[in-house]
Amino acid sequence: MRTAATFRLHGPPAEVTRRLGVRPSTATDSLWCLTSPPSDSELAVHLTRLLDVLEPHRAALWELAEAGHPADWFCLVASHATEHAVELDRRLLGRLLTLPGELLLDVCGDERD
Template sequence: MRTGATFRLSGDHGGSAALVTRLLDLEPSCAFEVGDPVGRRSGAVRRVSLWLLSPDLPPGSELSDHLHWLLDKLEPKADTVWRLTGQGYVADWFCLAASRVTEHAIVLDRPLLRRILALPGDLLLDVMGDDD
């Protein structure tokens, strides 16, 4: 079973990832600015800034563990996250669940969902098979 979750803030309105880092006082797992190259050889540049926060949890951790980790970091900053979305940043919770057929159930209980709902952003679930 492979799982992961990333809280993402994108600034397609000209906002910067550096501003998100400064206002949240959290180091992102990864950040990109408008104008940064996309890939190594394509010649394309980013049209939006992107600020990503992902847990560094052991392989096989439950998806809910990833989300709880993110919430523990972001809930104390909820007012700032809401302010950023009010300024035009787009938030989402991008989640991965990759499993062999009938191997595992993902549990997102009501208390966890309530915590997610207290912050901005849609919950995106990428569910797929895990073929080695």
């Protein structure tokens, strides 16, 4: 199994970085991204890493979202069909709900073999 997660905020990266005081993992002209890179860790581990960085900036994230800069949590899960189930417990889901952004899951086969 391979998993990864990225918090993406659509907006000017320089402004987002200034408002949050957090450097992005990657940025384009209109997209600021904070990524937990692919690994064999559970998806919950990736989301927890991102939440630990972003939660202290909750107010600024909501201000940006309400000003027209949509956000999302893009998650990758690559696994063989019978190999693994993804578990996101209620506590983690509750933490996600305190920040802006839809949860997007890209689930596919793991072609590393």
